[in-house]
Amino acid sequence: MIRSPLLDGTAHGFLGRRGGVSHGVCAGLNVGTGSGDEPGAVEENRRRAVDAVLPGSTLVTIYQVHSPTCVVAEPWAFAERPQADALVTDRPGLLLGILTADCAPVLFADHEAGVLGAAHAGWKGALGGVTDATVEMMERLGARREHIAAAIGPCIARASYEVDDSFARRFEEADSANERFFTAGRPGHHLFDLEGYVAARLAAAGIGRVDALGLDTYAEESRFFSFRRATHRGEPDYGRQISLIGLAP
Structure with a gap:
């Protein structure tokens, strides 16, 4: 279980691949x-x-599609979960869950207002503004952005995330300042x-307290699942880890 000190006082955790019952590549x-x-x-x-983070709570997830869409969580049936990439709540007993396998999970809390959020920030959703929407x-729901703390959980790190010229141009065309998030690799x-x-x-959105945990899903095979690592190895499948946050009943 990985926790952020910024979210102390709120049930939360970034879980990896340890402690489960699955076998094989997953x-x-x-x-x-x-x-x-x-x-x-x-x-x-x-x-x-669920038992590790908030026993007795109701897990609520979404059908993640790499969008900037955020919804208010409800205890919907799994088959009826909406297509979105972030969800928020002010209801005790609901446990927000985000699945990742290299994308960045982001957990949010305004402790004063009792409002929580969770976002799935892959490159497409991040560029599209999924954290801003959250x-x-x-x-x-009553939060104030200056009171929100956010923690960025395990995701693929710069050293492991090679992209091509067209990818970098997409970010630089959105904002020339984004050039600072890229370093030169092999040609092109x-x-x-x-x-x-x-x-x-997050900082640009006015979130003053941000905890970036600095954990690389690609490099730390014993701790995390990674879509890119599985792809590079030609493996037929890959697992997903979950990040959770909720208000105690």
């Missing part, structure tokens, strides 16, 4: 129903994750700092 605490893992194992892993939706390629970019977006 060995560990795989919570991804989209994987080819045994459904019973995924269900047990999800149960263990902050705005939290404000609708760059290394992208996803965590740094997400942290900068």
Whole structure:
């Protein structure tokens, strides 16, 4: 269980692959129903994750599509979860869950207002403004952005994230200052700092307290699942880890 001191006082955790019952390429605490893992194992892993963070709570997830969309969480049935990439709540007993396998999970808390958020920030969602949308939706529930703390969990690090020229241009065309999140790699390629970019977006949105945990999903195989690592190895599948935050009943 990985926690951020900025979120102390709120039940939360960034979970990796340790402590689960899955086997094979998804060995560990795989919570991804989209994987080819045994459904019973995924269900047990999800149960263990909930019990580790906020026992007795209701896990609420979304159908993640790499969008900037944020929704207010409801205890919807799993099959009816909306397409979105962030969710917020002010309701005790709901445990917000975000699945990742290299993208950046971001957990938010306004302790004074009792409003929480969770976002899935892959490069596309991050560039599109998923963290900004989360902050705005939290404000609708009574949060104040200057009171919000945010923590960026395990994600692919700059040293592991090679991208091509067209990828870098997309960010630089959005804002020339984004050049600072890229360093030169082999010809025609760059290394992208996803965590740094997400942290900068949070700061620009007025979030004064941001904790970037600096954990590389690609490099730390024993701790985390990684889509890119699995792809580079030609593996047929990959697991997903979960990041959770909720208000105690």
